[in-house]
Amino acid sequence: MLSLLLVHANQVVPLESLVEELWDDTPPKLARKTVQTYIYHIRKALREGAGDGPWVRTEPRGYRIRVGTGQLDLWRFQELCSRGRAALSEGRPGLASDAFREALALWRGPAFSGTAAGALLSAQQARLEDLRMAALEQRIEADMELGIHRELLSELKGLTLAHPLNEVLAGRLMRAAARSGHRQVALDAYQRLRAAMVGELGLEPSAEVRDLQRDVLEDVLLPERRTAAAPTDETVRPVVVPAELPPRSADFIGRTRQVAAITAAGRPSGAAASALPAVRVVVVTGGVGTGKTVTAVEASHQLRGHYPGGQLFATLHRPDGTPVAGRDALTSLLLSSGHPDGQLPSAVEDLARLFRSWTSERRMLVVLDDAGSPGQVIPLLPSSPDCAVVVTSRWRLEGLPGAVTRVELKGMSEDEGVALLGSAAGARRVARERPQAAELVRLYDGLPLAVRALGERLAARTDLLVRDLLCRARDDGQRLAVLRGPQHDSLRRVGTAHQRLPAAERELLSLLCRLPRPVRERELLRAMELSGRRTGEFDRLVESLVASHSVEITECREGLAFTVPVLSRLVLSERVRVDRRASPREVAGGSGGAGDRNPPDPAVLAGIGT
Template structure:
């Protein structure tokens, strides 16, 4: 809705205006005459006293939208500037923002200070920002939608399935189009758009799940067919369509849906269907009774539905801190602000990434233990890899998390989707911190998200998890030289290191300032108190012996770096190895393209992937970016394929790691 429609009726918003107000009184009439209602779930719609007064100026619509999504909270001036102009604000930005605020106050006849007596809408000035103060947050349809979504989840968990279905339908009926359709969005509004769109999809999936439980499989086949056609690689909708068809006596059609999504996943993404979808397919092939609709009792069941009661005390699963942790002050400060600062709103998600051996898990343990008090309902810590190094099955992870918060394993649904729903329902109104370590796929992560706005999720992975909705990426760099020397001193001894400071700094550089490598060196020096640090420098200067020196007392630096190399594609390995052969010399894209006999554009694509994987560093000095491979990772590239004669001759018998 691009034009201002003064005097037009706003019928779609009247239910929000009237909700909760006493009818048939002069008081109600006066409240309605001055009430403000905002529609964000579609084209921006603003009504005052039942009349549409939506502004038409694009920037003014952006300002109003940002104030609305943060209603009754401070919207800082710097947030408004970032939203309107991102990284290129004009010199008059502050004055322009003040003008927009003045125009909104004039348009809506809003005071700029709190009023006495009954509550009325105001647009308050606040130190450093503004507050759109509304008597009821439900006057914004997006807030009403989120409240209904929470209620529907609680009803579904309590096995009040029909009520949940009705609640989810009511929530979805508030949408009139895309979130803030027609409004230009900067970075802040875009994050809200992403979050609300994902919540809309979740509510739709839950409503369909409730309908399936109610035996409405035939009624929703058409809707599901349309959804699957629009998103052919979305597995949860395909799974629900398979179940609906199967329960309607159309097993052949249900199996056909599986074949179509399998083909789409392989062709478009190079992936096989997720484990739970493969299991559903197998159950259908076997006509397993597990897929049949359970009998619906005429009266409420006598036995109470399984509920989750939090264990006492709350789960506190964060590992112990290591005593020799050093540095990372800036990263810890940013991590803490993101999860607990005044700007933290809604579910907060951080993806901590970095090369192998950089100390990601150690950093997260240190940072999260410092903020435990902000999450009084507990802290969960999950290693997503099993003892064999393979990803843990999603349901096993969910069982562990649910047991930690008080559920009996027998009460955990067999379906991954239902178990995930049980976890999300428990977290809806709590403050819980979840740390997922060694993540490798977003397929598993999407089932492990807590849902409460007071919750936080920290995902630790080597590669960025770009599909994580709303996640902030925090990449850990190598330690500084001073921090590296301090880490050596913590393990090998302060006096020893202070007497050979030059040698200690040289060891820091030879180890790429990786904490894992420095700990291996420190452990070796601690086990040989008669060695000078200069002797260790001499042994590590020979590249062919360096990895041997870093395989000590269970520290397997080469093995950890080689794991990253093994995940590369053939084309990535080719470019990586040719760049590693450059003896550490930074090269331009054109120089690398000549070495690998590929076009510069193709090489640039591969280089971007290797930089994301933190296996190649991009140097932005000068007119043209240059790339090089850090020293220890370069040795892995020179080794060629793992198990080659170079590797065996270089590493010898590796220590268990």
């Protein structure tokens, strides 16, 4: 309530607005009396503060909080932003940059963090976040007017990862990279923006951004200019401290034990840390949709204070699922570290040696997201025991050097899943249908990817009830469609993850999805024989699928049983239904031909164990 009064300082906030903020459309009978009690406690708390502090006055239609000049940081923020915009329009980028920096320094986190926001306060939160982003964009514009481009690359790369649909930030990164001589970084930024916009919005980037991409391709952008000559000697080049961690997720729920395990393994331990013979490597592993990246980012933020040398972040697969080449990944890391592009070697081995040499003198935290193999990770590892690396992967990544700790993620508990659903759709709204919400979480095995998608569906439609989604989700044929809102990126990730598997593993996984679960070992072997597959490689294929968290193994009285995680099973089963006539290799995403055998009829497969 105090937050709502302050955001409307010196204005009357109607009683009806306070009631709506506190209870939505279901106020208690004594709502007015309860509001009066809250106002009394607010007045008491303010009286115990500064003698001339703000105070709350009762008005005919509601309440008004009186705030004097200099007492509200929001006003100071807006004043500094106005000063910065004026300086920018007058051609004084230095003054503009200073004003915007001072304004942004007033922020210590999200607006009204720690406050349970209703509909009205949520709208104000969104408005203030828009103001903060506008100030950040204008501060970067002022810095670029000063000819500062190279120093902005690390910050801009982190911002574009956090805001993948922001065309302004993407354009700033493209321009800064191109004017610093890093055209590939600029083109990669455009491709990430376009993939995100087409995938999530169905839109192409604006004409301005497309024109900027053409300018980069034609190399017509002017190189960076400065009021003074940039230093060329390595000994006087300014030290760059990268800070590339993406922002924490505002709705991060649970995972207390796993985050503690990551931070314990990645944290230096005083004198013992310097005696540790190898770099600390934490592999966060789990199946598709288990929240590996968001968990790793949360833990890395808790670790960042231990690594003053900087924090680097690299994604090792592109949005279409293709792996990032080692040379590209190392080049990106070294550019973020301040190394000039023109002085970087071309061979991967030389780049890796340069990266190890640079990190050997620093206490660095490196986060490598979505790794596909040990070979992709090893060239990117520092050698110094004063550094730590957090890697996310579906695979266990056996054979990595260093002091390796593995932390496995599975589905969330029922309580955590319901809490995550409530954080996206509204805690009070979900609490009114707690049993239905719990069943909905169980149907999707508590996978954060699915639960968050369900929460977004509910948040997008206030008329939609949890029980409405539950009724559809109970039907296997509709369970996948329930997750599909206006954005399809989450489900596309499941599909691209499946495509990364070798062809033989894809075929077996597709076959498993057609069998009633769980599938016993002898049933799977018989299904392989019926579909014309060789059973001699059974152990190797199963071991590979288990290692990639594509299949889970349980024990039953008849021996081993196999289960495909719910999201993978739903996506792959849908592909089978789309084309019943496709061969096993076509269904699995391979390149089938005229010689492929037709898969056994589903009715035959369903009766294998009978």
